[in-house]
Amino acid sequence: MYQIYPRSFADSDGDGIGDLPGITARLDHLVELGADAVWLSPFYPSPQADAGYDVADYRGVDPIFGRLEDIDKLLTQAHSRGLRVIVDLVPNHTSSAHPWFVEALASTPGSAARQRYIFRDGRGAGGDKPPNSWQSVFGGPAWTRVTDADGAPGQWYLHLFDAGQPDLNWDHPEIRAEFGDILRFWLDRGVDGFRVDVAHGLVKQADLADWHYPDEPVSGEPVEGPRPPMWDQDGVHDIYRDWRSILDKYPGDRVLVAEAWVQPAERLAAYVRPDEMHQAFNFEYLEAAWTAPAQYAVIDRSLAATDAVGAPTTWVLSNHDVLRHASRLGLPVGTIRPRGIGADDPQPDAALGLRRARAATLMMLALPGSAYLYQGEELGLPEHTTMADDARQDPTWVRSGQTERGRDGCRVPIPWEADAPSYGFGPTDSSWLPQPAVWAEYALDRQRDVPGSTYELYRTALRLRRDLALGTGRLSWVDGPEDVLAFRNGELLVVTNFGAEPAALPEGAEPIHASAALDPDGRVPTDVTVWARV
């Protein structure tokens, strides 16, 4: 599954923002790469307070991305190439520009229009303190106070993300009915499914109890201890059962994929029980340290948890919310994943990061289950870690009081041609986020048909993955030295060496693919993955 972030994939009209016709014109790239399906991040009408994750109209296309007809064309063109297409569904919150929220603001406290969202009176004298202690994922309080029609300060509304993303009240039957209709709208148009944004957030603990944040407010929840009142409440599962029953009425295979920052793996597996969603992103895998024991543990736990409910496991190393893995893995092992990197911060080791990223990807692509790729990782793209702060667009930067750089560094428009304007992203030099000069060396045209390039590494791996049916295979661990991770998937042996010393392959093993050259004795060097036939 290949994630396209429409703003940054391909710009057909030269305004510096990628668009749907740009995607359609580049679909052959995905076929050449060997992807089976595409996930499109949001393209709906939106004020773009959070790059389109603030949706003002769930049934349209923002003019910056094109028109509704462009989606139809994209779907037809993708399907004719055998590519499935899933779209992003953002049900936790609307945009503050959504007609419902506009109506809520114009209505009085307690009115029907306000019931669709989570409005509360403030605490303290005159209600001037937020109703509870919850923090926005992007920083600052999760509540914003509104001004009443007479100019007086009014109630507060909840937004777990930006103030432009008010949370919906999922106890309200109208919300449930509306989202059922939205699903049908896109299914009728021919989409193959949905990636469900913030799937662990829709239902809040009814009393909206205060929450004491252990150390960091953002990524889901701690592995142990009480569950935060805003995440992973049991009530979310009823919603997904309803949705599943809607999808099941459609012909062909249609999928629901949960974006749920939920741990441990058993809690996450509940989202993919037989009558709920089909897959859920495995963020625990993404966050695991680059050591053999950590990787072993997370893979083993992930497979066990999803096996228990009969669902496929998923694997993901990069997406539009996290530091690209080619840079993340260039930080000292065990570093807590930073939320963005700026020019003054310690910089990742680019060569080491890419070497490890290639090894990590090659290991991931041999695992049974679904693999999710993020646009540009097939080029080995690093994070843009020296972006000028005044170019940043992610609300995280401002809302965190400029303490967290945010996610712009992984969202930079990707390079197609080294010597073209905007590196081939569009017909002009314009790019909504600045592209660093190193983009030239990563451009697709510098890597295609170049033996050893990251692009050819991915292509070969995806071809073999398909030929050997690795995605539907079974994993069995192979014993070896402590710093070496080895497993079999069918006739394939996969060895990743995390240790300082080269690792020997078993007698008779015949290497067929590797993330970097083996040593002269045919051994696996440090930070290298090898695929071998046994």
Ligand code: GLC
């Ligand atoms: C998800 C999206 C992220 C967005 C947030 C709020 O985590 O992946 O990009 O900011 O939800 O919609």
